[in-house]
Amino acid sequence: MVDVNKLREKAKEVVSRDDVRLLIGYRPGTYGFRARPAFVLGPDEVDELIFTPACVNNLASYITLEEKLPVPRGEEPDLRKVAVMVKGCDSRALVQQMEEKAYDRDRILVLGIPCKGVVDMAKVEARFPNVLERGEIALEGDKFVLSFDGTREEVAREELVADKCLRCRYPTPLVYDELLDEAVERFADDDYSDVSELEKRSAADKWAYWEEKFSRCIRCYSCRNVCPMCYCEDCVLDRLQPQWMRRSVDISENTAYHISRAYHLAGRCIQCGECQRVCPVDIPLMELNRKFYKDVEELYDYEPGTSVENPPLLSTFKVDDREDFIL
């Protein structure tokens, strides 16, 4: 795990630089085990920064989320870098954003954190409910050590770790300026067993499964807002002319929403699992994204967010792409 003193020292050094405007990192939350994003503007603010397995947020989202206000006349735009702390999975979001030319590499400064897995907060809170005092989580060997209210509990890694970490292919960031710890070897792989299992069911069965999930959706758009790849300035959902998806909450419009959200991430989703994490009604959104991820890998041998040199999947083609489905 990352040494917290080293992390703060490095953060201090980074935010003190003249060409860095802001550092985005993690700090402890208000209660329980949660961590929250921290926006550090100066060297005197670094003392709260942490990195623990509770740091689940994908901070890559904030780079594109930041509103670009018009620059007042006579003023120069602030072109200083944004420094961001990223885990392996989050770094792929940066790569994919740069692959799509959302911003240039020299606009960001990446502090990479090799990561052996973060917790799933839902699992933690199911196991240790009502922890109101600030608690801490650390990963020691293959156990999570949770300390809270003067007690210390050890739990096996498999019981609390987020599902995405069980199939993480890139634990070490793929893009970084500085690595805050030693690189971690790949320790897991993805066999898409969940997707292929659902694929094998009959059409009626599949629809029954998804109908139940989609009918729960309350259209809060959290999944869109948190997604590091959903950074269009003019989102198709907000458009009224033409209005592709009506705002009513019914099965038809909900399905339309989930189709278009998932399709917009086809060949772009980098499997950070943020959408599913923030969903208030527990729709398994990653199962939608992973279907595209699997197809894209199998049909076009393309893995999103792995190389800045790759052109985006759907803006290229090969003459000999598969076409056995065409009449």
Place this chain on the structure above:
Amino acid sequence: MAENSDFEPNIVAFLCNWCSYAGADLAGTSRIQYPSNVRVIRVMCSGRVNPLFVMNALQQGADGVLISGCHPGDCHYMQGNYYARRRFNLMRNFLEYLGVEPQRVRMSWVSASEGAKWKEVIEEVVNGVKEVGPMDQFKRRQLNW
């Protein structure tokens, strides 16, 4: 399905202006008889067809959707149909994953001289949709207040 034997599906077809639309036109001028379930929408290229079109057609009461363009290599805009092919393949697999039968969303290459092929394509699509019955997964329903 026996109870669907008199079911007449609505098929929305997006045809590219340069090949498939002309192909369908040729089928008409040659007086080739083909099922009348298809409603043609002319687009300038199969690459113009946004996956949202497909989704929206199914929402608004189409039982099947057909996208048809020029054969690979024949695109009037050089590459539009190659892009369409990639997009459509992903869309089709995804809709199948959600439980929409794969017979409902089809793609074909029909050139301007292939009036006879157009007939075969339409027959195949209509029969496929008749087999799976009316679209009832996520059709937009009229609310009775």
